[in-house]
Amino acid sequence: MATMITADCINCGACEPECPNTAIYQGGVEWEMDGVKHPPLVADVFYIVPEKCTECVGFFDQEACAAVCPVDVCIPNPDIPETEAQLIERAKQLHPGTSFGADFPSRFREGGEAGAAPEAAAPAPAAAAAPVRSAVAVGPSLNLPAVETWEVPIDCHSCGGSYAVLFQHLRSGNVLRCPYCKGPYIVTTSLHNQISKVLREFHARWMTAFEELRERRQREMDEFEARQKAELEDINDQVRALSKSVLAPGAPKKRAWIFG
Numbered sequence: 001m002a003t004m005i006t007a008d009c010i011n012c013g014a015c016e017p018e019c020p021n022t023a024i025y026q027g028g029v030e031w032e033m034d035g036v037k038h039p040p041l042v043a044d045v046f047y048i049v050p051e052k053c054t055e056c057v058g059f060f061d062q063e064a065c066a067a068v069c070p071v072d073v074c075i076p077n078p079d080i081p082e083t084e085a086q087l088i089e090r091a092k093q094l095h096p097g098t099s100f101g102a103d104f105p106s107r108f109r110e111g112g113e114a115g116a117a118p119e120a121a122a123p124a125p126a127a128a129a130a131p132v133r134s135a136v137a138v139g140p141s142l143n144l145p146a147v148e149t150w151e152v153p154i155d156c157h158s159c160g161g162s163y164a165v166l167f168q169h170l171r172s173g174n175v176l177r178c179p180y181c182k183g184p185y186i187v188t189t190s191l192h193n194q195i196s197k198v199l200r201e202f203h204a205r206w207m208t209a210f211e212e213l214r215e216r217r218q219r220e221m222d223e224f225e226a227r228q229k230a231e232l233e234d235i236n237d238q239v240r241a242l243s244k245s246v247l248a249p250g251a252p253k254k255r256a257w258i259f260g
């Protein structure tokens, strides 16, 4: 399937420079192919031209636009199903001077592993997002998100507006765009590493505390059950003793005769 951008796009612009095929355009902007310009497909949010999208087959092991989108609105287009063979063929047509080889990177490959990069110059492949571990639910009102899905708050240098990106998209070298003023925010290696350290240390501490709590609760529950079981047996013994104290119906009774 070609990738598409939904109407929930916040126009941050982060995806556009990531596309190896220049398939992404700003809303209202004409798209171009082979030197020919075409009317924009969408007026108000970023859009993807299906004829230019290869789902990053040939370049990356995942869709680069989806990997950086802070609001996860780059999704497979269910109306345009395509095979890997079709997509690599399109990549070859779009990049006639590029040799892709047999082990080209592709999201279709087992485990999503990337193959060798194509020989022609292409944007640096997006770092594969670490596997997303599920959030830990403690109670109805307290969930701990996995580190990769942690929402990192960003304050725009230009307008001061606040927005958030998932940690898995806070990759070194990424340029985030403020959704309010389009001001750039460049993610440095040092920033990524520092935030990663803080989040992972906190996550580990929290998980340890949570496991201790869970074990303590389990112990208390086991002790409670053992106490209740003993008390139940004791009550049953008492009830049995009471029931035994009553004579069975029809038991013979000695009669006293009075002779006078």
Ligand code: SF4
Residues within 6 Å of the ligand: 003, 018, 019, 020, 021, 022, 023, 024, 048, 052, 053, 054, 055, 056, 057, 063, 064, 065, 066, 074
């Ligand atoms: S999936 Fe890849 S090729 Fe398609 S629009 Fe996104 S970045 Fe471009």
Ligand code: SF4
Residues within 6 Å of the ligand: 005, 008, 009, 010, 011, 012, 013, 014, 015, 016, 046, 065, 068, 069, 070, 071, 072, 073, 074
């Ligand atoms: S990264 Fe996502 S939100 Fe930002 S412009 Fe692209 S599709 Fe829209």
